[in-house]
Each structure stands twice: as structure tokens, then as C-alpha cells.
Amino acid sequence: MTEPAWLTVLTTTDSEEKARTLARGAVDARLAACAQIPGPVTSVYRWQGVIETGEEWQVLFKTTAERYDELEAHLVAAHDYETPEIIAVPVVRGSERYLAWVSAETAPAATP
Template structure:
């Protein structure tokens, strides 16, 4: 198993998804991200069944940065209890996995605009 994760969260707008993904990638908490949406969601919230459109954020991260990435997402998410889950990448192209590990290992380098 690699040390690479795919970290998921969801928001209620494309703009919020872009802010979360861009902030995480600029901070090198994730090597890259994708925004998917809108997607139709069905859920229970505070005892009520609901539906709605959401935008899914998928971040490519390393296991060593996960706690900091989770903290970032919680601090910058608009929801009080957002979905934040991490799934391990069990196999992948070694150059790609090395890229993810390399980008997220260099959090002390200056950010480029």
C-alpha cells in the first residue's frame, strides 16, 4: 500500500469547493485536487431527510500530511460537521505516487502565484 490518500469533502457551492481545494493545494497539504459537481445528495440531517446539490472535492494527499489537511478543511469549511474522509491508494503509477509525496513533503517552500 502506498502512503498516498484521496481525501474527500463536499460543499454546497462551486465557489466554496474551489476555495477549499485551492487553499489546500497552495499550502501543499495536497498535491492536487479535483472538483466534481454538481452531484445530487440524499441525506439525514438533524433528524430530517433531505436532498440537495453539492460539489465534491477530491484531494490527492500523503498520509503524513493528513492531520494537517483535515484541520485545514475543518477550519475553512462552511459547515459545522463536514464530511472529511480519506481513502488509501492501494496501488498506482510510481511516478504519480512519488509526485504526490514530493509535493506534499515540501510545505516550507514559498508559494508561487
């Protein structure tokens, strides 16, 4: 099976401001072509043996598989959660023009 060329990468954080910071940082670094922030969402999860409920903001990054490792490293470094959710979902189909734009916007900057 062929690896997908494009991904939607998801993370969550506990404030809209932090979500915007994560989104802007990834787009600025060309690790994502676009980041969307739906939210708030209600998350229910078990953490250190206790069931928690909290309000979070999702950040959905549009990127290429080629840039995933760098995006993950960026998110881990920039995130304030001890164990941030970072999940990549393959894009199996999409508009040719849109996916070409994602590829162009995430291409590493040329070095002089």
C-alpha cells in the same frame, strides 16, 4: 497491515466557488498535490432528524498519509459546514511516477 502512504481525501460543499476555494487553499498550503472538483452531485442525507436533498460539489484531494492530519485540520477550519464530510480512502496502488509527484508536492516547505 502497513498504513497506506497515499490517500484520496473527500469533502463536499454547497457551491462550486466554495469547492474551488477549499481546493486552492489545500494545494497552496502543500497539504494536497492536486484537488479535483466533480459535480454537482445530488446528496440525500438525514440532518437533525429530517431527510434533506441538496446539490453539492465534491472535492477530491490527492495527498500523503503523513499530511492527512494537517489537511483535515485545514478543511475543518476553512469549511462552513457544521459537520463537514471528510473521508480518507487509501491508495493501494498507483503509477510510481504519479505517487512520487504527490509525495514531492506535499512535502513540507523547507525552513531557512
